[in-house]
Amino acid sequence: MLLREAATSSVIGLINGVVMLVGTLVLMSVLDLVLTGVTVAAVLVVIALFGWLMPGIATAQARAQEQVGRLGGVLEGALRAIRTVKVSRAEDRQAERVLVHARSSAEHGISAVRAEATAWTIAWSGIQLAIILILGIGAWRVSLQQLEVSSLIAFLLYAFGLMDPITELSQNLTALQSGVAAAERIREVDAMEAEPAGSRTSAASGPGGGRSSGPVxxxxxxxxxxxxxxxxxxxxxxxxxxxxxxxxxxxxxxxxxxxxxxxxxxxxxxxxxxxxxxxxxxxxxxxxxxxxxxxxxxxxxxxxxxxxxxxxxxxxxxxxxxxxxxxxxxxxxxxxxxxxxxxxxxxxxxxxxxxxxxxxxxxxxxxxxxxxxxxxxxxxxxxxxxxxxxxxxxxxxxxxxxxxxxxxxxxxxxxxxxxxxxxxxxxxxxxxxxxxxxxxxxxxxxxxxxxxxxxxxxxxxx
Ligand SMILES: Nc1ncnc2c1ncn2[C@@H]1O[C@H](COP(=O)(O)OP(=O)(O)OP(=O)(O)O)[C@@H](O)[C@H]1O
Ligand SMILES: [Mg+2]
CATH class of the missing domain: 3.40.50.300 (P-loop containing nucleotide triphosphate hydrolases)
Structure with missing residues (x-):
């Protein structure tokens, strides 16, 4: 699922985002070069922050997926060996193991989501800051009569319009990140050697009790x-x-x-x-x-x-x-x-x-x-x-x-x-x-x- 999302909508969304971003910036530069410069600087800062956060998100995602995989492995193994689990009277211990894995998988899932949320917050605050900057510098330039009020309003509208492509970009980049992490795991599993077939397993015993004679x-x-x-x-x-x-x-x-x-x-x-x-x-x-x-x-x-x-x-x-x-x-x-x-x-x-x-x-x-x-x-x-x-x-x-x-x-x-x-x-x-x-x-x-x-x-x- 992650792969499909990454391969289709994320890539398309990424292209869309880039086209819209570039288009908006071009229109802005026609209106006012100084303000456009400020905007571009803000966008660059956001991109730099994102680039800095991405590896963290990637690791968190990979870890979360690995934990889910491990949980599945423990569950499957326990079910396949259910006769051995029972004879070993290990039901409780095995359930505990599954729980431990479920818990750690939940924890890793949460930290992956947290990393993503941080990236989002930064993208949004970056935009908000840029708008405040544009408003301030724009007002100052209007007072110097270097800019028409109507142009400033138009510029602000464009700046608001920038939010869309930037949200889209960050959204799709994170989705792509999950997809890449998933693909990485699939590659790992692919690279594993298949287990040699035909083996078997064992079980338990207990206090010896050669009590009575006769058959045991x-x-x-x-x-x-x-x-x-x-x-x-x-x-x-x-x-x-x-x-x-x-x-x-x-x-x-x-x-x-x-x-x-x-x-x-x-x-x-x-x-x-x-x-x-x-x-x-x-x-x-x-x-x-x-x-x-x-x-x-x-x-x-x-x-x-x-x-x-x-x-x-x-x-x-x-x-x-x-x-x-x-x-x-x-x-x-x-x-x-x-x-x-x-x-x-x-x-x-x-x-x-x-x-x-x-x-x-x-x-x-x-x-x-x-x-x-x-x-x-x-x-x-x-x-x-x-x-x-x-x-x-x-x-x-x-x-x-x-x-x-x-x-x-x-x-x-x-x-x-x-x-x-x-x-x-x-x-x-x-x-x-x-x-x-x-x-x-x-x-x-x-x-x-x-x-x-x-x-x-x-x-x-x-
Ligand atoms: N879990 C099960 N549910 C329903 N029928 C079963 C089940 N296990 C075995 N049988 C049936 O019971 C009969 C005896 O099977 P059993 O597994 O005891 O054979 P076996 O002597 O151990 O054979 P093998 O040497 O192939 O292991 C067979 O007809 C089999 O189809
Ligand atoms: Mg048999």
Missing amino acids: IELRGVTASYRPSAAPAVRGIDLAIPRRGHLAIVGPSGAGKTTLYSLILGFLEPQHGTLFLDGRPYRQHTRDEIRARLAYVEQDTPIVPGTIRDNLLFSHPDASEEELARVLDEVQLAEKVAMLEEGLDTSLSSSQISGGERQRIALGRALLGTPDVLLLDEATAQLDALTEAAVHNCLRDRAAAGAVVTIAHRLSTVIDADDIVVMENGLIRARGDHESLLETDRLYRELVAALRIAHDTAPAGR
């Missing part, structure tokens, strides 16, 4: 659908997640794997059946209690806007530097971060962070609170070898201490798992270890064959 999470006869009228996305699911070890879930696309996570995370309510945490039904726990025990790495890593540190601390804002260093080490990012000029404070919008590194940051965030249950929805996109190795080491370590559930899209993850669940059409059709499933389940054999082909043909890097 259990689903009994769970059926759920996304809309009351729709067919159930999962049906009659019975699944116990043991306190330790790695459970992998495999199945064709649309089998209901992510839906299972949505149920466990409390994003979706079952229509039938019950979920249990520590042997107690979900409804006897608060949502916060449940989510405090879980960490979740989404399939398509929505990184929250901000720095690496912001992202790692997203679920656990109170984590210490040592803890940060520990997870960075675990996901094999310590070296990379040490190499970055700004270290942990490098913004993730910077193109220095690759897709695989984003995934590891998301995993690091999930590991920060040593969650009781780590839910990982593996990205379907291929990972680089380093990321894959880092992820697998982490999962193995984590599975020794707590429950790890992965929705596996990679052969190595499946083979690593202690226990594998095969899903199809919203049902669990088989469960067992890799060897026994290879023997007994046709779908599992097919899935493994497909993963093997994907694995063998995958490039080493991305």
Whole structure:
């Protein structure tokens, strides 16, 4: 909008203003040269003042627009990562961040308007002063009989007429300024590199509570659908997640794997059946209690806007530097971060962070609170070898201490798992270890064959 205004009406208005200004000045000089000189001097002073104020207006405008852009970025990022925001129980913190940005955007908007208003005031007072001067000098020249009263009146009328072109000029110059600032921002955005596609993100945990024995999470006869009228996305699911070890879930696309996570995370309510945490039904726990025990790495890593540190601390804002260093080490990012000029404070919008590194940051965030249950929805996109190795080491370590559930899209993850669940059409059709499933389940054999082909043909890097 600013651009359109700048490109059309502002430029035309500018030309109009100049023509009118010059025309009026020519007519004035025919009437009286001395008074014209005074007028020209006044106009020049106004122009000089404007030239002096313009850079300030430009910066204020650019800053205001940048703030609005940032506000949009924070909002969009938070909405895209809404599942991560919720699991991290970061709703309030995120709302606060949005408010801070909204406030600063409002402040910058006000200061931009203030700068413009100053420029206006100066333009107007310049004109008023010029008219007073013309009146004074004109009266003096009339008294010396160097000027007719009628000429003075005509001159004054012209001087009033000057107001129009000058207002128009200043108005259009400021509009042009906004337009130029907007164009500058668009150019900046244009110059940014597109983010590497295909990453994912993570979530939270809480106080470890290896209370009772038995499964940490259990689903009994769970059926759920996304809309009351729709067919159930999962049906009659019975699944116990043991306190330790790695459970992998495999199945064709649309089998209901992510839906299972949505149920466990409390994003979706079952229509039938019950979920249990520590042997107690979900409804006897608060949502916060449940989510405090879980960490979740989404399939398509929505990184929250901000720095690496912001992202790692997203679920656990109170984590210490040592803890940060520990997870960075675990996901094999310590070296990379040490190499970055700004270290942990490098913004993730910077193109220095690759897709695989984003995934590891998301995993690091999930590991920060040593969650009781780590839910990982593996990205379907291929990972680089380093990321894959880092992820697998982490999962193995984590599975020794707590429950790890992965929705596996990679052969190595499946083979690593202690226990594998095969899903199809919203049902669990088989469960067992890799060897026994290879023997007994046709779908599992097919899935493994497909993963093997994907694995063998995958490039080493991305
Ligand atoms: N938000 C949603 N609203 C409505 N239907 C959904 C939604 N998410 C998933 N579904 C439907 O539920 C079924 C199971 O989807 P789900 O996302 O659990 O599959 P998935 O096994 O995770 O597949 P993929 O491997 O492709 O991620 C599918 O038929 C899907 O179309
Ligand atoms: Mg899925």
